[in-house]
Amino acid sequence: MTRVRNPQLNKNGELIHLLSLERLPSEIVTHILDTATNFVSVNDREVKKVPLLRGKSVFNLFFENSTRTRTTFDIAAKRLSADVFTLDIGRSSTSKGETLLDTVDNLSAMAADLFVVRHSQSGAPYLIAQHVAPHVHVVNAGDGWHSHPTQGLLDMYTIRHYKKDFSRLVVAIVGDVLHSRVARSDIHALKVLGCPEVRVVGPRTLAPAGFESMGTRVFDNLQEGIKGADVIIMLRLQNERMSGALLPSREEYFKTFGLTPEKLQWAKPDAIVMHPGPINRGVEIDSAVADGPQAVILSQVSFGIAVRMAVMAIVAGNSA
Amino acid sequence: MTRVRNPQLNKNGELIHLLSLERLPSEIVTHILDTATNFVSVNDREVKKVPLLRGKSVFNLFFENSTRTRTTFDIAAKRLSADVFTLDIGRSSTSKGETLLDTVDNLSAMAADLFVVRHSQSGAPYLIAQHVAPHVHVVNAGDGWHSHPTQGLLDMYTIRHYKKDFSRLVVAIVGDVLHSRVARSDIHALKVLGCPEVRVVGPRTLAPAGFESMGTRVFDNLQEGIKGADVIIMLRLQNERMSGALLPSREEYFKTFGLTPEKLQWAKPDAIVMHPGPINRGVEIDSAVADGPQAVILSQVSFGIAVRMAVMAIVAGNSA
Amino acid sequence: MTRVRNPQLNKNGELIHLLSLERLPSEIVTHILDTATNFVSVNDREVKKVPLLRGKSVFNLFFENSTRTRTTFDIAAKRLSADVFTLDIGRSSTSKGETLLDTVDNLSAMAADLFVVRHSQSGAPYLIAQHVAPHVHVVNAGDGWHSHPTQGLLDMYTIRHYKKDFSRLVVAIVGDVLHSRVARSDIHALKVLGCPEVRVVGPRTLAPAGFESMGTRVFDNLQEGIKGADVIIMLRLQNERMSGALLPSREEYFKTFGLTPEKLQWAKPDAIVMHPGPINRGVEIDSAVADGPQAVILSQVSFGIAVRMAVMAIVAGNSA
Numbered sequence: 011m012t013r014v015r016n017p018q019l020n021k022n023g024e025l026i027h028l029l030s031l032e033r034l035p036s037e038i039v040t041h042i043l044d045t046a047t048n049f050v051s052v053n054d055r056e057v058k059k060v061p062l063l064r065g066k067s068v069f070n071l072f073f074e075n076s077t078r079t080r081t082t083f084d085i086a087a088k089r090l091s092a093d094v095f096t097l098d099i100g101r102s103s104t105s106k107g108e109t110l111l112d113t114v115d116n117l118s119a120m121a122a123d124l125f126v127v128r129h130s131q132s133g134a135p136y137l138i139a140q141h142v143a144p145h146v147h148v149v150n151a152g153d154g155w156h157s158h159p160t161q162g163l164l165d166m167y168t169i170r171h172y173k174k175d176f177s178r179l180v181v182a183i184v185g186d187v188l189h190s191r192v193a194r195s196d197i198h199a200l201k202v203l204g205c206p207e208v209r210v211v212g213p214r215t216l217a218p219a220g221f222e223s224m225g226t227r228v229f230d231n232l233q234e235g236i237k238g239a240d241v242i243i244m245l246r247l248q249n250e251r252m253s254g255a256l257l258p259s260r261e262e263y264f265k266t267f268g269l270t271p272e273k274l275q276w277a278k279p280d281a282i283v284m285h286p287g288p289i290n291r292g293v294e295i296d297s298a299v300a301d302g303p304q305a306v307i308l309s310q311v312s313f314g315i316a317v318r319m320a321v322m323a324i325v326a327g328n329s330a
Numbered sequence: 331m332t333r334v335r336n337p338q339l340n341k342n343g344e345l346i347h348l349l350s351l352e353r354l355p356s357e358i359v360t361h362i363l364d365t366a367t368n369f370v371s372v373n374d375r376e377v378k379k380v381p382l383l384r385g386k387s388v389f390n391l392f393f394e395n396s397t398r399t400r401t402t403f404d405i406a407a408k409r410l411s412a413d414v415f416t417l418d419i420g421r422s423s424t425s426k427g428e429t430l431l432d433t434v435d436n437l438s439a440m441a442a443d444l445f446v447v448r449h450s451q452s453g454a455p456y457l458i459a460q461h462v463a464p465h466v467h468v469v470n471a472g473d474g475w476h477s478h479p480t481q482g483l484l485d486m487y488t489i490r491h492y493k494k495d496f497s498r499l500v501v502a503i504v505g506d507v508l509h510s511r512v513a514r515s516d517i518h519a520l521k522v523l524g525c526p527e528v529r530v531v532g533p534r535t536l537a538p539a540g541f542e543s544m545g546t547r548v549f550d551n552l553q554e555g556i557k558g559a560d561v562i563i564m565l566r567l568q569n570e571r572m573s574g575a576l577l578p579s580r581e582e583y584f585k586t587f588g589l590t591p592e593k594l595q596w597a598k599p600d601a602i603v604m605h606p607g608p609i610n611r612g613v614e615i616d617s618a619v620a621d622g623p624q625a626v627i628l629s630q631v632s633f634g635i636a637v638r639m640a641v642m643a644i645v646a647g648n649s650a
Numbered sequence: 651m652t653r654v655r656n657p658q659l660n661k662n663g664e665l666i667h668l669l670s671l672e673r674l675p676s677e678i679v680t681h682i683l684d685t686a687t688n689f690v691s692v693n694d695r696e697v698k699k700v701p702l703l704r705g706k707s708v709f710n711l712f713f714e715n716s717t718r719t720r721t722t723f724d725i726a727a728k729r730l731s732a733d734v735f736t737l738d739i740g741r742s743s744t745s746k747g748e749t750l751l752d753t754v755d756n757l758s759a760m761a762a763d764l765f766v767v768r769h770s771q772s773g774a775p776y777l778i779a780q781h782v783a784p785h786v787h788v789v790n791a792g793d794g795w796h797s798h799p800t801q802g803l804l805d806m807y808t809i810r811h812y813k814k815d816f817s818r819l820v821v822a823i824v825g826d827v828l829h830s831r832v833a834r835s836d837i838h839a840l841k842v843l844g845c846p847e848v849r850v851v852g853p854r855t856l857a858p859a860g861f862e863s864m865g866t867r868v869f870d871n872l873q874e875g876i877k878g879a880d881v882i883i884m885l886r887l888q889n890e891r892m893s894g895a896l897l898p899s900r901e902e903y904f905k906t907f908g909l910t911p912e913k914l915q916w917a918k919p920d921a922i923v924m925h926p927g928p929i930n931r932g933v934e935i936d937s938a939v940a941d942g943p944q945a946v947i948l949s950q951v952s953f954g955i956a957v958r959m960a961v962m963a964i965v966a967g968n969s970a
Contacts, residue, residue: 057385065697108928119951288428311439377705608748631759
């Protein structure tokens with residue numbers, strides 16, 4: 011079986027699309043995080059703006075609604091001085107029966123430079139990346155249960171910021187791992203950056219054996235799962251899962267997997283608590299933890315803007 | 331009872347948030363109006379743009395829908411060269427159960443500089459202002475029945491423009507005063523600026539005795555209420571009130587309180603007629619008055635952009 | 651009967667509004683196309699931006715929803731460095747009963763420079779153009795079945811680009827001509843530019859005799875209609891028409907009027923195939939044609955941005 015070239019890289023090994031953290035070389039990941047450091051300081055300035063993408067056209071293609079994620083890309087692109095166009099896909103031509111690639115072709119013909127794509131179907135951003143012209147770039151803003159690479163990168167930025175070195179860390183990802191593209195992206199990135207122990211923790215129904223083949227240890231007991239952890243990543247419990255048969259009641263879930271100050275003591279004393287947001291207070295996380303000294307949830311948000319600026323600035327600077 | 335410090339001012343007495351015209355010193359009000367004068371001329375230029383807020387991020391947080399008011403803030407912010415982000419709150423995380431302050435914390439973490447807040451709950455902008463970091467500013471774009479300070483300020487700008495001096499004016503506010511944040515804001519501002527006689531005029535059911543404690547005279551007869559007035563501020567009759575028991579039919583309302591050219595003669599010959607818009611032709615105001623020589627309704631709109639530019643430029647220039 | 655002055659031109663004959671291609675002098679049309687040529691090259695640059703409309707306020711007034719057309723104007727205006735404001739008309743004051751002209755007056759008072767208007771009622775852009783102040787401009791982005799002048803102009807740009815000269819061309823417009831503002835605009839423009847033979851081709855129910863008075867030849871047989879044609883403009887079959895009594899089934903329509911590679915051979919060998927988009931693959935056009943070497947559909951899209959930039963730059967430069 012021949013190895014297909016990684017569609018995210020050009021022939022010089024430079025990043026031209028960000029589709030997934032799977033198979034992304036550690037130098038690329040590190041380059042993105044290093045670049046993001048510069049943008050963190052831009053966001054602290056009076057004038058939060060650099061001209062790197064001036065006169066470029068960035069299109070937000072959100073086939074699945076996510077105001078929060080869309081806003082972060084919107085902010086990042088405008089701080090790079092790009093022109094940003096957000097398509098209300100629900101009301102646009104795709105609903106008139108136009109295909110995904112016809113929509114992309116049309117926007118490309120309008121001289122799009124970069125597509126930020128969110129889609130409920132895993133693989134949609136890949137499909138687009140393989141279709142567009144060499145000077146057009148694609149950033150995956152979440153596809154199905156598959157991948158959410160900028161979230162994975164901002165999580166890595168956050169961990170590196172607080173823990174410096176990945177080589178001795180124990181990281182526990184807690185919650186509905188099965189349906190989480192955040193978890194998948196984090197696991198890939200942690201492996202790439204040399205994290206020795208990644209654990210996934212959740213109800214047996216939501217953290218299937220398959221995750222062991224990704225090199226993680228699987229726990230269905232919170233105490234064992236976060237014992238001695240340096241980093242705890244709490245996942246959002248999607249309300250829409252609540253009604254299904256996979257989960258007990260919210261109260262039951264909180265009792266078993268909700269992170270409280272008491273349970274947090276099972277982890278290392280200097281453990282940090284992360285969450286991709288929006289948080290469900292009293293479901294997967296107690297307010298005393300979310301607002302407490304070990305939570306770094308709002309730092310994740312801040313770093314997220316810088317990381318997205320870095321990704322867009324890097325891909326837009328390389329050609330296929 | 332100790333006097334709580336006005337949350338709109340920093341310790342030097344400078345404006346850092348605009349939440350209400352209540353308890354705002356007259357020098358601050360006058361400073362805003364004076365600053366707006368400069369921006370009126372910017373809006374007449376070929377290039378309607380100044381760089382005062384370049385690289386700043388302004389977030390429109392409209393928890394209550396108002397395309398018109400949102401657009402005026404959008405225009406004002408962009409003419410100050412800010413980046414403007416409008417959140418479609420109905421579709422965003424607040425609908426996923428995130429709290430108001432969690433939403434604000436998240437946007438603050440994205441390096442927001444200024445929130446323009448509209449909310450159906452009185453006091454929501456106060457809550458946000460008391461919560462945000464010292465370098466973040468809040469402008470109230472209307473909260474419940476409580477306050478709509480930029481509307482109050484643009485009304486003051488308009489009156490000052492046409493009448494120069496407040497010290498001898500008779501101002502009549504006509505309509506559904508009970509439910510009007512515009513009326514409350516106007517009354518506060520007129521008092522602050524030294525207007526000797528403010529009247530509220532409307533059906534007995536909509537202009538309760540409580541207004542007398544605000545230092546206004548209450549009338550339920552239009553002729554008596556606008557007799558000798560220099561300024562008549564007509565309020566919009568909300569359609570949603572029509573169906574209630576508080577009001578007679580539209581036709582009946584127009585007959586009793588609708589302003590026609592004939593009734594306008596009860597006021598001073600040089601009286602100006604104002605309206606916050608959008609007008610209901612044939613309900614609270616006759617077209618012959620709305621389009622007539624005494625109406626200054628479109629001037630209010632023009633001055634409104636300049637006043638909002640002034641408010642944003644002033645608060646963004648001061649720190650807590 | 652006195653001839654009413656063309657409301658699109660000022661007294662020097664310069665374009666101040668673009669409302670319809672009807673009665674537009676050929677020099678004006680040619681001037682727009684020539685100007686667009688410069689903007690085609692702007693769209694190929696790294697920095698796709700020129701400062702021609704810097705500090706101007708462009709308002710998208712889409713009373714009829716069209717994400718695609720609105721996006722093209724948004725892109726064009728931002729590449730000219732304008733500030734662009736898009737009103738969500740469905741949620742705005744017009745739904746509160748404000749009249750069209752009151753909305754326009756209000757936005758004009760906010761110092762609007764240019765309105766891009768789409769309306770389901772034919773003539774709405776005219777109404778607005780006759781109402782606004784001399785320094786305010788109106789561009790029709792489609793009104794009822796009447797006119798879609800920027801689509802007509804971009805079609806002319808495309809034909810000129812590929813065929814150079816209009817004086818010997820046979821152009822066939824195929825499909826639901828009766829309900830198509832694109833067809834009407836194309837026919838006017840082709841006549842103005844001296845095209846000797848314009849044909850309209852479609853089911854008898856959709857291409858009434860009235861078109862013959864516009865100087866076109868009417869065909870209800872595809873083979874006869876496109877025989878020897880240099881240019882074939884396929885129209886989109888609106889899904890909403892499908893259910894009516896005017897049309898047979900989709901399958902039947904495709905069999906009779908759908909353009910396949912086989913049928914395309916009836917035209918000249920170097921004929922180009924155009925379509926205003928979004929295309930209905932397998933309804934009015936076969937994928938093999940839409941993606942084939944004779945299709946210039948994506949070029950139309952690219953040229954469309956440049957043509958809209960040209961129109962906005964030209965009208966904004968002239969005063970009434």
